[in-house]
Amino acid sequence: MKDIVTVQDAVTAFADFIEPTAAELDAIEQEMPLILAEVDLLDAHIITLDRTPTELDTRRIRRARNRVLNERRTLANCIASVTLPEIGA
Template identity: 55%
Template sequence: MFILPDRPLEGLPDIEPTDAELDSIEVELPVILAEVEVLDASIPLFDRLVTPLEARRLRRAYRRLLKARKALINQFSVMEVGA
C-alpha cells in the first residue's frame, strides 16, 4: 500500500512553458504533425507486409515531412538574411 501526499505538486517550481517556447513550438508545428503522420503510416507496417496502398501512404507522408522541413529551414534562412 502506498500513501500519497495530500498535495503532490506543492513545492514544485512553475514549469509552464514560456512565451518563447510556445512560439517555437508553433513555428515547428507543421514538422511535428508531418512526423506524426509518418509514424501513423509506419506503425501498421511493423507486423505485416506492405501493400501498394500503404506504400503510397508512407511515401506521401515522407514527402509532406520533407516539404514541412524545407519550409521551416527556408523560413529560418530568410529570418537570418533579413536580420
C-alpha cells in the same frame, strides 16, 4: 521521533519557472506542421509493422515522407529568412 515532511512546498516553489515562455510557445507553434507530418509518417510505418506492406501502404509512406521533407524545407526557409539578412537590397 522525527516528523516526515512533504517536499511539496520546495517542488511547487518553482512552478512559475516550469511554464514555457512565449518565445518557446511561438517556436512550437511554428514547428507544429512538421511535428504533425512526422506523426503521420510514424503512423504509416506503424500500420505496416505486422504485415507485408501493400501498394497502398507504400504510397501512404511515400506521401508522408514527402510531406515531412516539404515541411522541413519550409521550416528551414522560414528560419533562414528570419536569421539571415537580405543580400543586395
